[in-house]
Every structure is written in structure tokens, then in C-alpha cells.
Amino acid sequence: MKRNLEKIHFYHTNDIHSHFDSWPKISRYFHTQRQLHNSAQEACFIFDIGDHVDRYHPFTEGTSGKGNVALLNSAGYDAVTIGNNEGITMSKKALDTLYVGADFDVVLCNLTDTDGSFPKWLEPYKIYETTDGLTIGVIGATAMYTDFYAKLGWRIEEPRQALKKVAEQIRHKTDIIICLSHLGVNEDRLLAEECELIDVILGAHTHHLFPEGEMVNDTLLAATGKFGEYVGHIEIRIDADDWKIFEKKAEVVHVSELKSKEEDIQEVNDLIQAGNEALEENVFYMKSPLKQHLFDESPMSSFFGRALIDYTGADCAMFNAGIFLGSLEKGWVTKRMVHALLPHPINPCTVTLDGTELLEVHRLSGNESWPEMEIKGLGFRGTFMGKMIFERLFTKSDGELYAGNRKVIAGESYTLATLDMFTFGFFFPSLKYALKEYHMPELIRDVFSWYGMKRDSCIPPDMRNARYKQE
Secondary structure, three states: OOOOEEEEEEEEEOOOOOOOOOHHHHHHHHHHHHHHHHHOOOEEEEEEOOOOOOOOOHHHHHOOOHHHHHHHHHHOOOEEOOOHHHHHOOOHHHHHHHOOOOOOEEEOOOEEEOOOOOOOOOEOEEEEEOOOOOEEEEEEEEOOOHHHHHHHOEEEOOHHHHHHHHHHHHHHHOOEEEEEEEOOHHHHHHHHHHOOOOOEEEEOOOOOEOOOOEEEOOEEEEOEOOOOOEEEEEEEEEEOOOOEEEEEEEEEEEHHHOOOOOHHHHHHHHHHHHHHHHOOOEEEEEOOOEOOOOOOOOHHHHHHHHHHHHHHOOOEEEEEHHHOOOOEOOEEEEHHHHHHHOOOOOOEEEEEEEHHHHHHHHHHOOOOOOOOOEOOEOOEOOOEOOOEEEEOEEEOOOOOEEEOOEEOOOOOEEEEEEEHHHHOOOOOHHHHHOEEEEOOOOOHHHHHHHHHHHHHHOOOHHHHHHHHHHO
């Protein structure tokens, strides 16, 4: 007996990170596929699984992420969830207003205001219905960066438990449940083992790629890597007689195989230009150039080290020279220049350490292989680590380490201003468990600009007026 089967198509992207080089082709592909499926009377949905926004790109920075939302609108997305780049690199106000004007749903079940209420811009789940009456429940969650969200005024819940709860809540209302998961591949596998109600998990966060999906029990996992190199396609066949899933399969399409048009390059360049124009605003004036050096201390590193100390009030500071992606000449410094110099979505952090721990951090920082190490992830948007730079932490002629005017000794407490990327334990294990204060929503470029404006404002008015007139 021949089955009467219906097809449903799901297209998905994840971890675009504002890499727009392929975006014109992706958008055009989705429109083409939707038209194709509509003409065949087959349901089609398009989802993004978070980290579409990345403030390293001038278009994203210049539009506060709203330009990304406009791109998602124009490509015809049905729903998205958020990643950590939307969630913790933007202020609460910026995230609260990010999706104003969105033509798609934001599905997210594990983020609330501190009082436990859901913000108005998201839905804990969404149920879609095809023209044939099939119901599709979409749920979503994002990775649990508890301290960061709390500092910004959000409450983040354990995602797998939240997803299982909402899946149970809608199980009798839906024929299919799709999960938009910005949790990472290991969490997705655990979720599939723990919750048999979910039919498909569209993954993200760890930039993993499943060319043909991965089955865990009866749940299909799918993911498309990063940066828009691939788009994903899920095809589900449904027995039209009892609405049961007969088959589900995943594939990815390499975007390089999609047809290009001459205007694609101009479209991408227009985004960069729009972002740069939005950031073309004077911030402060430099009386002398700030040169940077990847493998040594420099006027740039000295400036930033003083900025960290002044901003945080810490005893000493530590950061890597690789964060500076250029130098600054004498004259006006604009938002565009600061963004190009420090594009990283990295927050400053103050860490409280015992003297023994600070001595260990200083010792580890001397690793000779680090300066030429390429760094990927952790919010870093440069290439090489560069020399580890210290401000007010130095060895005197007596061979002892000093933090400011204090000798570093066991049993004493010291505060170290550093970058949040060093507090995750990959380079300095002790920093992962130490008492920390993340300074949010300020990014390190905000601290840089703050210090520049503070220094600029200290110049006597008569000198300022004469200098500005000359400029």
C-alpha cells in the first residue's frame, strides 16, 4: 500500500557572526527555495540559531545590531533564537530594543527579567500551522552565562531543564517539535538523550558542522558550522493519514556553490560603508600618536594599561598586545577608529587574587609560545596573542614582584584588571575560580574611549580652543 506522504522543509543558519560576504547569496537562496516549495504546496520555514549579531563588524556596531535584524527580515526568516553575542555583548536596553521591527519571532525559553517575567520581545515557544493543519512547535534556548547575564540585569535558567519543561508543556498541541539550540554540540546530545519529545535539534554555539545530521536516539541533530559557510536543510516526511513522522534527513549546502551576482560585492561593501559612516563621530583628541607593537610594550599598551587601572581601580593590570589591531595617529579619534582598533566583544574584569595566585599568573604569562599563538574564539577578533603586557606589576632589582608599591606575598590580597577572555580557565586556571567583577556592558573599547575623553577634558580650555581651531 502506497503511503500518502507530506513534506516539510526547514532551512537554518547559525553563528553567522556578522560575516556578510555570503549574505546576498544566502538571502537569495532562501527566497528561491521558499518559492520552489510554495509552488509544490510544501511547507517551508527558515530559522537562525543565534550569534547572527557580532559587534566586530562596523555595520553591526554602527546600527546597534538593528541592521542584522533588517537583513533577517529581508531574507524571510520565520524565527530565531539568540546566542551569547546578542545576549551578553549588548546592554540590556540594546537587547530589549534590538528586535523592534522584526518580522520574525524570537523564540527563547530560558531568559527572563530578574522578576521572572519574559520580556515582550520573545516567546518561550511558538506553534506554527501548515495549510494542511499540521502543527509545528518551535522551542529555543541559549547558553548559560550566569554571571554575565546577572550583571546585565537578566536571569538565565539552566537550558536543558527549561527546554524539557516547555516541550512537555506543548507536546499535546503539536505534531512536531523543533528546538533552536544555542547550547553547543555536547549539550545538544545530552538534550536528545534526555528528551524524546524533540524531533529535531538545530544546533549552534560550538561552530560544529553536521553534513548529514546526527541521530541521537530518535532525535535528528543538525548544524552548519560558522560564518555563513553553509546553510542547512531539513526535510521531514509526514504520513498524512496519522500525522506521524515517516522520515527525516539533514543536509548542508556550501554557500560557495550558490550562484553569485555582480552586485553582491557592492551590497556587502555598502554594509561596511554604512557602518563606518554611522561611526564617524569624534570621541577624543590625541596630542601625540599611539603606536602599537605585537611583541613588545608600546605607547598604545601603556595608554590602555593606564586606562584599565584608572577605570577599575585595580592594583595592577594584565592584557595581551594582540588586542590592538593597529595604531593611532595624532589628531581626532573617532568611534570608527576605536572600533577598528578594538573590535573584540570583550569586557574588562577585576579579579581578586591571593599573592600566591598572582605570582602564578605572572609566571604562566611568560610562556614563550604564547606571543605567536593564534587565538580563535573567547571574544577575541584578532589573530595572534602577542606579548603579555602588565601595568603596575613588575619585578624590582631585588627580584621580587610588586603590584604598584606593594610586594606580592602569599596571604595578601591583590586586584588584577584584565580581559574576560582570561577568566575562563584556558590560559590561567586560577582565574576561573577567583572572585571576579565583570564590568558590563562596557567593552574594552569603551574603557579606551572613556580614558581618552578623560585625558582630553583635562586640557585647559584656552589650549583646547586654539588646538581645535587649528585642526
